[in-house]
Amino acid sequence: MVAKTRGPSKIRLKAPWEIDLLRKANAIVAEVLQKLKEIIEPGVSAWDLNLIAEEIVRKRGAQPAFKGYRGYPFSLCVSVNEEVVHGLPLKEKVLKEGDIVSLDFGAIYEGYIGDAAITVGVGEVSEEAKRLMQVTEEALYKAIDKARVGYRVQDISVTIQKHAEKHGYNVIRDFVGHGVGQMLHEPPEVPNYGRPGKGPKLLAGMVLAIEPMVVTGSYEVEVLADGWTAVTKDRGLAAHYEHSVVITARGPEILSRI
Ligand code: MF3
Ligand code: CO
Numbered sequence: 001m002v003a004k005t006r007g008p009s010k011i012r013l014k015a016p017w018e019i020d021l022l023r024k025a026n027a028i029v030a031e032v033l034q035k036l037k038e039i040i041e042p043g044v045s046a047w048d049l050n051l052i053a054e055e056i057v058r059k060r061g062a063q064p065a066f067k068g069y070r071g072y073p074f075s076l077c078v079s080v081n082e083e084v085v086h087g088l089p090l091k092e093k094v095l096k097e098g099d100i101v102s103l104d105f106g107a108i109y110e111g112y113i114g115d116a117a118i119t120v121g122v123g124e125v126s127e128e129a130k131r132l133m134q135v136t137e138e139a140l141y142k143a144i145d146k147a148r149v150g151y152r153v154q155d156i157s158v159t160i161q162k163h164a165e166k167h168g169y170n171v172i173r174d175f176v177g178h179g180v181g182q183m184l185h186e187p188p189e190v191p192n193y194g195r196p197g198k199g200p201k202l203l204a205g206m207v208l209a210i211e212p213m214v215v216t217g218s219y220e221v222e223v224l225a226d227g228w229t230a231v232t233k234d235r236g237l238a239a240h241y242e243h244s245v246v247i248t249a250r251g252p253e254i255l256s257r258i
Helices: 016-039 046-059 127-144 153-166
Strands: 076-080 083-085 100-109 112-121 177-179 186-190 207-210 213-215 221-223 230-232 238-240 243-248 251-254
Touching: 016 046, 016 100, 016 112, 016 243, 046 076, 046 100, 083 100, 083 213, 083 238, 100 127, 100 238, 112 127, 112 238, 112 243, 127 153, 127 207, 127 213, 127 238, 127 243, 153 186, 153 207, 186 207
Parallel strands: none
Antiparallel strands: 076 083, 076 100, 083 230, 100 112, 177 186, 177 207, 207 243, 213 238, 221 230, 243 251
């Protein structure tokens, strides 16, 4: 189904049987993130996390969604401290006490894609890091509560922005949330900033990946020479949480709940 929206983008509404497959894909993503969270400790390398993620996804009869997507060479994104998104899971990226690490994973199950992310502290982390993670996760859940028929996309966006800025943080502009389904990135874009009442109307059957990326300093980012890793220009800390959510007549359902 295609929702009528302004602009060229067509937002495809998902049928109940498609939601079932998205639920399965996202359950695998949630299992992977839960497992990775449990094993994270100082000394673990991002490479190991990528291998474990691949092992679980294959065992569940699914495929990694990011591998090969626009040429991305791994299954998992591991973004540490000032890395915002798309950090590479390299062998030499060894986690140390006090780091915060964002894990972003996608799985394809019977052609349907699950996508979610969490940020995890390694051992004891600073009060500032804890607060950043907490505020970013709160922003995600407040935003999900706006994923309801009757609101518009930017009601989600502005909820994230308001919550982050209220705590003295900033939201990333250069990367956005998105529709998700048979493709990883479908319309509409779901920015982390915006204006109330703007953007496409939310309808039952829309599936959105809502993903606040929040930083302690400036929201400006640059991409490292590896062509992927996005870091804050001022090297301020970044946190990233993401859920795939379906809008139903009865309200939001989080497909990737851990
Ligand atoms: N969750 C991210 C996104 O939705 C991950 C994409 S990584 C990529 O954009 F490698 F696949 F691009
Ligand atoms: Co995403």
